[in-house]
Amino acid sequence: MDERRRHPRQRVLKxxxxxxxxxxxxxxxxxxxxxxxxxxxxxSPVGIPEQFHLVIETDQFIRRGRPVWSSERQIGIEFD
Known part of the structure; x- marks a missing residue:
């Protein structure tokens, strides 16, 4: 499978x-x-709006993003 992402992703559990x-x-x-x-x-991805902020408090991380794909219990987010 070809990797199509522009930037490599780091596996985390946060x-x-x-x-x-x-x-x-x-x-x-x-x-x-x-x-x-x-x-x-x-x-559930039902009801998630087109724009939101992803907040990871332990890392003091806040980024605005939008969903680009979803499945039953997962969402792929692209940051603005």
């Missing part, structure tokens, strides 16, 4: 949160991350 621009948010688990995006696990 607790995070998707915070929504208008308020609210959901917990997530970050599975891999790079300068351009991440893959996260969620209970």
């Amino acid at each position: 607790r995070g949160m998707l915070t929504f621009i208008g308020g609210g948010g959901i917990d997530c688990t970050v599975r891999n991350i790079s300068v351009s995006g991440a893959r996260i696990d969620v209970a």
Whole structure:
């Protein structure tokens, strides 16, 4: 399988949160991350808006992003 990502991703297992621009948010688990995006696990991708912030408190990390793909319990995020 050819790698199509622009930047290599680092495998991680970190607790995070998707915070929504208008308020609210959901917990997530970050599975891999790079300068351009991440893959996260969620209970369900239903209802996740087109823009949000990924927050990883332990790393003091906050990035705005958008979903580029989703499956039953995972989302691929591209950072702005």
